[in-house]
Amino acid sequence: MSPSTSARWCPTPEQLMILEEMYRAGVRTPSASQIQQITAHLSLYGKIEGKNVFYWFQNHKARDRQKMRRKLTKQLQQQQQLFQQHVSPSCCSLCHSYLDHHQCPASASAFRQLSYYSPSLPPPPSSPLPSMIYAPQGGNTTGGGQMLTMDCNKWTETIRDVPRSRVEMEKSMMKMYNGDWMMVLDMDPSEFCPAKPLKTLELFPTTSTNLGEDSKDSATQPV
Amino acid sequence: MSPSTSARWCPTPEQLMILEEMYRAGVRTPSASQIQQITAHLSLYGKIEGKNVFYWFQNHKARDRQKMRRKLTKQLQQQQQLFQQHVSPSCCSLCHSYLDHHQCPASASAFRQLSYYSPSLPPPPSSPLPSMIYAPQGGNTTGGGQMLTMDCNKWTETIRDVPRSRVEMEKSMMKMYNGDWMMVLDMDPSEFCPAKPLKTLELFPTTSTNLGEDSKDSATQPV
DNA sequence: GCAAATTAATGATTTATTCAAG
DNA sequence: CTTGAATAAATCATTAATTTGC
Numbered sequence: 001m002s003p004s005t006s007a008r009w010c011p012t013p014e015q016l017m018i019l020e021e022m023y024r025a026g027v028r029t030p031s032a033s034q035i036q037q038i039t040a041h042l043s044l045y046g047k048i049e050g051k052n053v054f055y056w057f058q059n060h061k062a063r064d065r066q067k068m069r070r071k072l073t074k075q076l077q078q079q080q081q082l083f084q085q086h087v088s089p090s091c092c093s094l095c096h097s098y099l100d101h102h103q104c105p106a107s108a109s110a111f112r113q114l115s116y117y118s119p120s121l122p123p124p125p126s127s128p129l130p131s132m133i134y135a136p137q138g139g140n141t142t143g144g145g146q147m148l149t150m151d152c153n154k155w156t157e158t159i160r161d162v163p164r165s166r167v168e169m170e171k172s173m174m175k176m177y178n179g180d181w182m183m184v185l186d187m188d189p190s191e192f193c194p195a196k197p198l199k200t201l202e203l204f205p206t207t208s209t210n211l212g213e214d215s216k217d218s219a220t221q222p223v
Numbered sequence: 224m225s226p227s228t229s230a231r232w233c234p235t236p237e238q239l240m241i242l243e244e245m246y247r248a249g250v251r252t253p254s255a256s257q258i259q260q261i262t263a264h265l266s267l268y269g270k271i272e273g274k275n276v277f278y279w280f281q282n283h284k285a286r287d288r289q290k291m292r293r294k295l296t297k298q299l300q301q302q303q304q305l306f307q308q309h310v311s312p313s314c315c316s317l318c319h320s321y322l323d324h325h326q327c328p329a330s331a332s333a334f335r336q337l338s339y340y341s342p343s344l345p346p347p348p349s350s351p352l353p354s355m356i357y358a359p360q361g362g363n364t365t366g367g368g369q370m371l372t373m374d375c376n377k378w379t380e381t382i383r384d385v386p387r388s389r390v391e392m393e394k395s396m397m398k399m400y401n402g403d404w405m406m407v408l409d410m411d412p413s414e415f416c417p418a419k420p421l422k423t424l425e426l427f428p429t430t431s432t433n434l435g436e437d438s439k440d441s442a443t444q445p446v
Numbered sequence: 447g448c449a450a451a452t453t454a455a456t457g458a459t460t461t462a463t464t465c466a467a468g
Numbered sequence: 469c470t471t472g473a474a475t476a477a478a479t480c481a482t483t484a485a486t487t488t489g490c
Contacts, residue, residue: 008457008482055457062477063456231467231472278472285462286471452487459480467472 009052014045019056028061234279235269242279251284 011019022030022038030038030053039050234242245253245261253261253276262273 006483010457010483052457058476059456059458066477233468233472275472278474282471282473289462448490450488450490452485454485455483457480457482459478461478462475463477464475465473468470 009048011048011052011056012046015042015048018042018045019053019060023057023060023064027057029057232271232275234271234275237268238265238271241265241268242276242283246280246283246287250280252280 018041019038027034035050035053039048039053042048042053242265250257258273258276262271262276265271265276
């Protein structure tokens with residue numbers, strides 16, 4: 001536990017400021033390449049890794065959300081106290097739903113400011129389509145080669161958060177994976193251990209027997 | 224969507240059989256290197272990537288769990304109907320808790336059989352310490368260099384599932400990260416474009432100072 | 447003033463839920 | 469309906485603030 005080896009990343013004030021600035025400006029789930037760049041930039045102010053940036057946005061977003069939820073719930077409670085039975089109960093969930101899916105309106109302008117973080121930007125959404133704002137691969141930006149991005153499932157989330165058709169999203173991720181996983185993991189699985197036993201595994205004889213392990217009561221509602 | 228490009232992995236019967244066999248044998252969260260090997264092996268039977276193996280185990284475990292939960296809940300409900308008020312309510316949560324933390328007893332024997340999946344295995348737990356079974360780095364197995372493993376947060380989960388002291392676990396993960404993230408992402412963020420430094424990772428310099436920012440109400444129970 | 451003890455903030459994981467292809 | 473894939477919510481654990489007794 002010497003001070004030289006800290007178990008976890010501890011953002012410097014500069015780093016934090018920049019991150020917050022970006023967040024305020026509308027960045028919520030930077031794309032993989034954006035993260036790369038942000039990381040590169042922030043590393044000027046202290047040690048930092050891509051995952052730190054990634055986690056930071058993830059956590060910040062989540063906590064921001066929950067903060068707002070709480071606040072909103074509180075307000076509604078107060079209102080309910082006032083109006084008692086004039087307010088329908090469905091109102092609450094409606095508002096929450098809104099909070100969950102609404103994009104930050106500041107994004108549009110923020111985007112331009114931060115655009116340098118997006119290496120090859122697709123035609124900037126010319127207008128009021130805030131939901132497209134964060135989509136890094138509007139066209140076939142990625143068309144070329146692999147994304148050269150990082151890895152990890154969670155990283156891909158990076159692209160998400162844009163309520164465009166789910167399919168589109170999936171596509172992008174797929175591509176990312178193809179780039180990433182390939183690069184990192186897939187150094188050709190079949191040839192991975194060329195000279196190893198790796199024969200016709202007859203491991204698993206009939207050991208079998210399994211058991212469950214856990215549980216917890218879930219109230220899964222039948223769909 | 225020609226048949227040649229399937230959006231998602233479709234396990235061949237052989238692959239599936241093997242995976243299920245492994246699962247039945249007690250494998251639940253193979254280590255990163257195990258995944259590598261499994262992948263390599265399974266690729267003999269068809270196209271497959273590491274993430275597929277990873278996800279497969281993750282999903283299978285989760286669904287197995289929930290299946291059992293459901294079953295158990297059902298049983299308990301029946302019992303309650305029978306015994307009505309003879310059964311204390313705490314019973315239920317106790318059972319569930321048990322399910323949640325109990326390790327598969329088959330692991331021990333399964334392990335020996337599967338051991339070749341663990342390249343450099345620490346002294347095989349000579350006896351009844353089933354909770355150590357999947358820990359790839361029992362000793363300082365990783366001591367040498369980076370784990371050469373894959374990447375991604377979720378991959379690290381790979382090491383998890385073993386209820387040894389949380390701290391220990393953290394350590395391992397840390398190591399994995401140092402290996403992985405470094406390898407993949409951290410080709411030195413500051414020098415990102417130049418010539419690929421990628422050496423003496425002396426992570427964690429003397430960063431320090433930070434700031435606080437948002438609040439939240441935490442109901443942390445005083446210990 | 448200054449450590450030890452508490453509490454709050456937040457970086458990092460894990461689990462549960464969801465989505466959609468086959 | 470099953471299940472591969474992905475995300476978000478919940479959780480854990482460590483670090484920083486803050487308080488407290490001397």
